[in-house]
Amino acid sequence: MRSSVIVFPGSNCDRDIAVALEKMEFKNQMVWHKETKLPKTDLIVLPGGFSYGDYLRSGAIAGKSLIIDEVIKAANGGCLVLGICNGFQILTETGLLKGTLLRNKELKFINKDVQIKVMNNKTKFSNKYKKDEVLKINIAHNEGNFFTNDYHLNQLNKENLIAFKYCDEKGTTNDFSNPNGSMENIAGIYNAKKNILGMMPHPERMVDKLISNTDGSNLFKSILN
Amino acid sequence: MKYSITVTLKKDVLDPQGKVVQDTLKNIGLNLKNIRQGKYFEIEVNEKDQAIAEKNIDEMCKKLLVNLIIEDYKINKL
Numbered sequence: 001m002r003s004s005v006i007v008f009p010g011s012n013c014d015r016d017i018a019v020a021l022e023k024m025e026f027k028n029q030m031v032w033h034k035e036t037k038l039p040k041t042d043l044i045v046l047p048g049g050f051s052y053g054d055y056l057r058s059g060a061i062a063g064k065s066l067i068i069d070e071v072i073k074a075a076n077g078g079c080l081v082l083g084i085c086n087g088f089q090i091l092t093e094t095g096l097l098k099g100t101l102l103r104n105k106e107l108k109f110i111n112k113d114v115q116i117k118v119m120n121n122k123t124k125f126s127n128k129y130k131k132d133e134v135l136k137i138n139i140a141h142n143e144g145n146f147f148t149n150d151y152h153l154n155q156l157n158k159e160n161l162i163a164f165k166y167c168d169e170k171g172t173t174n175d176f177s178n179p180n181g182s183m184e185n186i187a188g189i190y191n192a193k194k195n196i197l198g199m200m201p202h203p204e205r206m207v208d209k210l211i212s213n214t215d216g217s218n219l220f221k222s223i224l225n
Numbered sequence: 226m227k228y229s230i231t232v233t234l235k236k237d238v239l240d241p242q243g244k245v246v247q248d249t250l251k252n253i254g255l256n257l258k259n260i261r262q263g264k265y266f267e268i269e270v271n272e273k274d275q276a277i278a279e280k281n282i283d284e285m286c287k288k289l290l291v292n293l294i295i296e297d298y299k300i301n302k303l
Contacts, residue, residue, distance in 0.1 A: 056289070056290070057292055060289065060292070064288075064289060093292070098294075099294065100292055100294045100295055102238070103241055103242065104241075105239070105241060106241075107241050107242065107245065147294070147295060149294070181239070
């Protein structure tokens with residue numbers, strides 16, 4: 001399985017995701033944002049970080065970079081696309097995913113391990129997880145407060161496009177287990193074809209027991225499955 | 226020609242920064258009904274035709290400067 005990690009000025013989780021992908025035996029390549037062609041790839045990753053220093057809006061400038069046209073073309077052709085944290089913000093700015101990420105409700109940058117629940121385990125990204133499985137995954141963001149219109153929210157629910165929701169250890173989703181004010185505790189969503197996943201939590205930080213846990217491993221194993 | 230663009234969050238989008246500024250103004254004894262924080266741009270263009278210039282500015286707003294899901298904008302000629 002071949003993967004490509006797109007690198008923007010200000011990306012800072014690009015190496016982490018590359019290490020995670022290689023650990024999972026992906027053949028990974030790093031792709032600089034000024035490239036106009038993508039290498040042959042089965043998975044494109046937009047990594048976390050602060051592309052362009054979050055100027056204008058998080059992900060807005062990266063969303064107009066040269067390589068993005070190729071990413072959009074590949075995504076529309078069915079290629080798997082994973083956007084993590086800033087990558088999720090970039091996906092919403094390109095329009096590949098609807099909705100947007102607002103400033104966290106309490107106006108604070110949040111860096112901590114939180115619980116999220118697998119809402120749909122029948123996708124290319126989640127088939128190795130159990131439905132409603134609770135994972136402990138790190139979040140580190142200032143703009144993770146998912147917001148969208150009623151029509152889209154309805155579609156997300158009806159078509160089972162919510163990937164993960166913030167919850168507590170028991171899997172309960174409520175205001176107390178919502179770290180950033182996201183609508184319906186949403187931590188990650190799919191597009192209608194479910195080949196694009198955007199999520200605020202960082203699965204690439206959870207693939208090694210030595211530094212955290214391995215709750216993120218099954219996301220990558222699902223893709224390989 | 227020169228234009229200004231004011232970008233504000235839509236009415237039903239929570240504006241936590243505006244809320245904090247509002248609370249602080251009240252705390253220091255300055256009363257107000259409501260405040261919304263936004264962004265401001267000044268853009269200078271070479272285009273001489275006003276209609277074309279405004280169309281171009283509008284395109285800039287729609288394509289990059291404004292996130293239409295959560296923000297409204299106003300263009301003014303300076």
